[in-house]
Amino acid sequence: MLKGKTAIVTAASRGIGKGVARVLAREGANLVIASRDLERLSKTASEIKSETGAEVVPVQADLTKRADVSKIVETAIRTFGGIDVLVYNTGPPKPGTFLELTEEDWDYAVKLLLMSAVWLTKDVLPHMMKKRGGRIIYITSLTLKRPLPNLTLSNVIRLSIAGLVKTLAYQLAPYNILVNAVLQGYVETERVLEVARDRAAREGRPLEDVLKAMAGEIPLGRMAKPEEIGELVAFLASDKAGYITGSLINIDGGYVQCI
Numbered sequence: 001m002l003k004g005k006t007a008i009v010t011a012a013s014r015g016i017g018k019g020v021a022r023v024l025a026r027e028g029a030n031l032v033i034a035s036r037d038l039e040r041l042s043k044t045a046s047e048i049k050s051e052t053g054a055e056v057v058p059v060q061a062d063l064t065k066r067a068d069v070s071k072i073v074e075t076a077i078r079t080f081g082g083i084d085v086l087v088y089n090t091g092p093p094k095p096g097t098f099l100e101l102t103e104e105d106w107d108y109a110v111k112l113l114l115m116s117a118v119w120l121t122k123d124v125l126p127h128m129m130k131k132r133g134g135r136i137i138y139i140t141s142l143t144l145k146r147p148l149p150n151l152t153l154s155n156v157i158r159l160s161i162a163g164l165v166k167t168l169a170y171q172l173a174p175y176n177i178l179v180n181a182v183l184q185g186y187v188e189t190e191r192v193l194e195v196a197r198d199r200a201a202r203e204g205r206p207l208e209d210v211l212k213a214m215a216g217e218i219p220l221g222r223m224a225k226p227e228e229i230g231e232l233v234a235f236l237a238s239d240k241a242g243y244i245t246g247s248l249i250n251i252d253g254g255y256v257q258c259i
Contacts, residue, residue, distance in 0.1 A: 001238045003028030007085035008076055010034045010063060010120070013041040015189035016139060017089040019226020020233045025054035027234050029085065032076040034061040055080075063090055063116035064108065073123040082131060085237045086124045088117050089139040092191045093153035095198045101152060109153040114160050121168070129175045135237045136172075138165060138181040139229070144248060145183060145256045150198055162248055169246030178245040180236050185252025186214055186223040219254030 007024050011017040013035035021033050025048045033048075035041040038060040045056040059075045061068035076083050093109040094101065117138060128134030140161050142148075147155035161181055168179040186192050192214075193207075200210040215222055232251050235241055250256055 001027040001234060001240070002085070004030075005084040005237070006030045006032070006076060006080040006082055007087060007237065008032045008034070008072060008083060008120075008124070009087040009089065010061075010072065010116075011089040011091050013037050013044050015191060016184065016187055016226045016229050017087075018044050019187075019228075020087055020089065020139070020230040021056070022048055022051070023227055023230030023234050024085070024087070024237065025049075025052040025056060027238075028054070029237075030055045030080050032057045032059060032072060032079065034059045034063075034072045036060065036062050063120075064111040066119055069116060069119040070123055073120070073127075077127060083124050083127045083134065085135045085137070086120060087137050087139065087233055087237075088120055090116055092194070093151075093157070095150050095195060096152060097150060098152050105153065109157050113154070113157040117161060117164065121164075125172075125177070128177050129172075132175050134175075134177045135241075136168065136177065136179045137233055137236050138179075139233070140181050140183055140248075142183050142185045142250070142252050142256050144181075145250070145258055148195075150202065151195070165248060166246050173245060178236075178241070180244060180247045180249060182229060182232055182236075183248055183250045183252070183256075184224065184229050185250070185255040186218065187226055187229060188223045189226060192223065217255065218252070222253065224251065224253065 007029045009021045012021045012033035041058040045058040049056045059072050138161050140158050143155045165181045196210045200207045
């Protein structure tokens, strides 16, 4: 489905990013994957290459640093000669209620959840516009539609990605660059464990009870596997999704009930 395409996947050393990278590689894409943790990232690259035979290039990068973001795109161009797909994924911001968060927390979260997306997009667009085609897929969160009590930073700042998607979809349509966002629900990752631990501490409950309760809130009765997010991303990156742009697509097992 993606044979011969080149994709960038950020925050790909573990969790959702790793699951997405694995699926894209399986579908034939060449990959540039990025993360701050070079040791874990290199191990992930080796695993995916061994499993799929795909070319996978790891790049150590902190998405809150402008120069590191540029390095990711430069590596993709230098190695593969172009970029067909950008899958923007990022690590989580600090959990906490509004009054618990400092101004420094807000400043960092804006860089992590918004400016990193802006920087990556600005860097890939000249290459996509030149070839008059591409896919930009932002992995965000169900918090765009259903805020969670102790995830203030995510609730507030990730909403800006919805505006970015809608704006870019309109502006880039003449270049056949399609822009969408994936709003995933609870996925079996270390981030979900962090959220569950925070909730357990606040409610004075065992972690196991909180995890069971979280899964019980989902109509399908379970959390997603990271690769299930990857399957949706692979579809959006493919020619089969050639008429989908400007969309915010839920993949949450039915958790979010609003339209």
